[in-house]
Each structure stands twice: as structure tokens, then as C-alpha cells.
Amino acid sequence: MTQTITVSCKLEVAPDVATELDETLEMFADACNRILKVAKDKGVKNVTKLHHLTYNDVRLMTGLKANHVCQAIRRVCGNLKASYKIKQFKPTSVSLDARTFRYEEESQVVGLTLIGGRKKFKLLIGNYQRGLLKGYKPTSATLVKRRNGDYYIQICVDVPTQPPGKTPKTIGVDLGRKSIAATSTEKTWSGEKLNQVRDKYSRVRANVQSKRTKSAKRLLRRLSGKERRFQSWVNHNISKQLVAEAGKLNAALVFEDLTNIRKSLNKKPCSKKERRKTNNWAFYSLRMYVLYKSAIAGVTVLFVPPAYTSKTCARCHHIHPEEPKKSYRRREKYKCGNCGWEHNADISAGLVISQLGAAVINSESSVMSCPLEGQLNLLPMGLH
Numbered sequence: 389m390t391q392t393i394t395v396s397c398k399l400e401v402a403p404d405v406a407t408e409l410d411e412t413l414e415m416f417a418d419a420c421n422r423i424l425k426v427a428k429d430k431g432v433k434n435v436t437k438l439h440h441l442t443y444n445d446v447r448l449m450t451g452l453k454a455n456h457v458c459q460a461i462r463r464v465c466g467n468l469k470a471s472y473k474i475k476q477f478k479p480t481s482v483s484l485d486a487r488t489f490r491y492e493e494e495s496q497v498v499g500l501t502l503i504g505g506r507k508k509f510k511l512l513i514g515n516y517q518r519g520l521l522k523g524y525k526p527t528s529a530t531l532v533k534r535r536n537g538d539y540y541i542q543i544c545v546d547v548p549t550q551p552p553g554k555t556p557k558t559i560g561v562d563l564g565r566k567s568i569a570a571t572s573t574e575k576t577w578s579g580e581k582l583n584q585v586r587d588k589y590s591r592v593r594a595n596v597q598s599k600r601t602k603s604a605k606r607l608l609r610r611l612s613g614k615e616r617r618f619q620s621w622v623n624h625n626i627s628k629q630l631v632a633e634a635g636k637l638n639a640a641l642v643f644e645d646l647t648n649i650r651k652s653l654n655k656k657p658c659s660k661k662e663r664r665k666t667n668n669w670a671f672y673s674l675r676m677y678v679l680y681k682s683a684i685a686g687v688t689v690l691f692v693p694p695a696y697t698s699k700t701c702a703r704c705h706h707i708h709p710e711e712p713k714k715s716y717r718r719r720e721k722y723k724c725g726n727c728g729w730e731h732n733a734d735i736s737a738g739l740v741i742s743q744l745g746a747a748v749i750n751s752e753s754s755v756m757s758c759p760l761e762g763q764l765n766l767l768p769m770g771l772h
């Protein structure tokens with residue numbers, strides 16, 4: 389089994405070569421649009437059929453290399469089958485394959501076939517990307533031009549995954565309350581900086597949104613890109629550390645199943661600010677990063693129902709009733725009304741999640757095989 393990861397590398401591009409890159413991007417988009425039109429007119433979604441219908445014409449009209457045209461046909465077919473459909477392809481990316489792309493590890497250079505032939509580009513990358521690419525001979529990549537005019541090559545690498553080992557140990561991870569993540573092993577990642585960044589962008593957005601000029605729209609787009617990239621960077625880091633820790637302790641990672649979190653969080657009457665904090669793809673993206681990194685590292689990932697995890701005492705498993713004024717949670721503190729146990733609220737939730745995960749793992753061999761919701765009191769002690 390393998391897991392495909394994408395390594396994004398900046399290219400060193402001399403001004404005179406940039407023109408040829410742009411031309412290739414233009415022609416590739418042009419090819420895609422021509423193919424898309426034929427596909428729609430004839431109602432064809434199949435790669436082979438579309439190839440017969442378009443290949444010769446498109447090669448002649450665009451002057452692209454044979455494999456570029458093949459990739460354009462694949463791109464269009466993929467797009468037609470996708471849930472989100474592009475109406476018009478823009479000259480921002482070109483799909484490359486083994487014949488149009490080569491990575492030379494020793495010299496950190498990529499060879500790309502452009503409209504005028506093969507050109508070499510130096511990769512401007514750090515140790516992180518070099519490490520990801522080490523020892524691989526990637527055969528597919530995407531050439532991308534970003535909005536700021538920089539060129540990137542996104543290299544696909546098939547990393548072998550390890551079968552997850554069986555382990556009785558679990559690390560519970562609580563996501564997105566006060567901290568971005570908190571674990572039952574007492575590690576937390578503060579959301580403060582992230583929230584600051586988000587609030588800043590949201591303020592600027594609110595300012596700009598009222599103006600409907602072209603430059604305002606451009607600014608909005610740039611902001612969303614910056615915010616997203618910062619969030620991605622944060623999520624990469626957190627997921628990397630979580631998976632490393634689980635690997636080191638030979639433990640499974642346990643998360644709440646947040647599939648419906650948007651619904652349930654939005655039900656509560658919370659401020660606009662609060663809603664914005666929960667109603668984004670950040671949780672989803674963090675869990676996706678964890679899943680693919682875990683697959684590579686051979687770490688088990690489990691999901692448990694999110695009910696009661698923040699209301700349950702990790703020591704005596706007493707579930708508190710919801711009484712807003714007599715809250716057992718005071719800001720970052722959790723205090724059990726039954727046994728008096730006190731702890732950081734996020735870590736406390738992490739502990740409960742970890743215990744739930746342990747119950748799931750051990751359910752194969754023990755009596756705990758019932759649905760978990762509402763059964764927390766039956767949990768054995770000290771499993772985490």
C-alpha cells in the first residue's frame with residue numbers, strides 16, 4: 389500500500405524562461421478548454437473516446453507536445469467526473485508525467501518539457517522537502533503559477549504505508565476548544581497566534597468587503613490564500629508532532645468524530661466570532677494531515693463519538709449535567725463536581741477521548757462492545 393503525498397517546490401526561473409513557461413501554461417489551458425468543449429458537445433467523459441475526438445486537432449492548434457495533450461485530456465475527464473466542475477480552465481497549471489517531468493535528486497534540478505522543448509530548473513527548497521523526496525523517482529507532477537508570479541512544481545511521491553500495529557495504548561486528542569489541540573499526554577498547542585491571525589484577516593475582510601472594486605476583490609483573494617497557507621503550516625506541524633509522539637509511544641491516536649461538529653456547534657447561540665472560529669475547514673484539514681502521516685508511519689487512528697467528552701470526569705467518569713451557571717468548566721479549568729478532580733479542561737477532554745479509544749480497541753477482547761454513548765460510567769479505570 390502507498391500513500392501519495394505532494395511536495396511543493398519553488399522553481400528558480402530566469403526572466404527569459406518565464407515567457408516560455410507562461411506560453412506553456414496558456415496553451416495547456418487552451419487545450420483543456422478546447423477538449424472540454426468537445427466533451428460537452430458530444431457528451432463524452434471517457435479518456436480513450438475523447439482522445440480519438442480531440443488529440444490531433446488540439447496538437448495542431450496549440451503546438452503542445454504529445455504528452456501535454458494526453459494530460460490535458462485526462463485533466464478534462466477528471467474534472468468532468470469531479471463534484472466541483474470547472475467551466476473555464478485558467479493558465480495556472482500544467483499536469484506533467486514521466487515523459488514531461490524528471491527529478492534529479494543529486495543536483496536538485498527538475499527537467500520539464502515545455503512548448504519549445506526540455507528545460508531544467510533549480511529547485512529552491514529546504515531540508516524538509518529534500519527529505520520528503522529523498523530516494524524517490526517521482527513520475528508525476530504539476531507545474532503551477534501562483535498569483536504573485538512565482539512558479540512551483542508540485543511533485544507527487546508515492547510513500548509506502550505501514551500496516552498499523554496492534555497496541556493497547558492510546559493518545560486522546562481534543563481539538564479546537566481553547567487550544568487547537570490538547571492530548572492526554574499533556575501536550576497542548578495554543579490557538580492564540582492562529583486566532584490572532586484569523587481575527588486580523590477577518591477585520592481587514594470586513595473593511596474591504598463593503599467596497600466592490602476590483603482591487604478589493606483581489607485583496608480578499610490574497611488574504612484568504614495567506615490565511616489558508618498559515619493554517620496549513622500550523623496543521624502540518626501539529627499533525628507531524630502528534631504522529632511522531634504516537635509512533636514513539638507505540639500508541640494509537642484517538643480523535644472525536646467531528647463529522648457533524650459544524651451542525652452541533654452552530655446550534656448553540658454563539659457570537660459571530662465564535663462561529664467563525666468553528667465553522668472553517670481547519671479541523672478537517674488537521675485530521676486529514678494526521679490520517680495521511682499516520683498511514684505512512686503505521687500509526688492507528690481511531691474516531692470516537694464526541695458526546696460528553698468535555699463533560700465527563702476523566703477520573704471518576706461522572707457526567708455532569710449541563711447547568712450554565714454552575715459550570716464545572718471555568719475558562720481553562722475543569723473541576724469535577726463528584727470527586728473534586730481538577731485539570732486543564734482541554735487535556736481533561738483529551739484523557740476522556742483516550743479512554744474511549746482504549747475501550748474501542750479493547751472491546752474485541754473484553755465486555756465493552758456496546759455503543760459508547762452514555763456508557764461512559766462502565767469504563768474501566770486507568771486505561772490511558
Ligand SMILES: [Zn+2]
Pocket residue numbers: 701702703704705706724725726727728729
Ligand atoms: Zn470526578
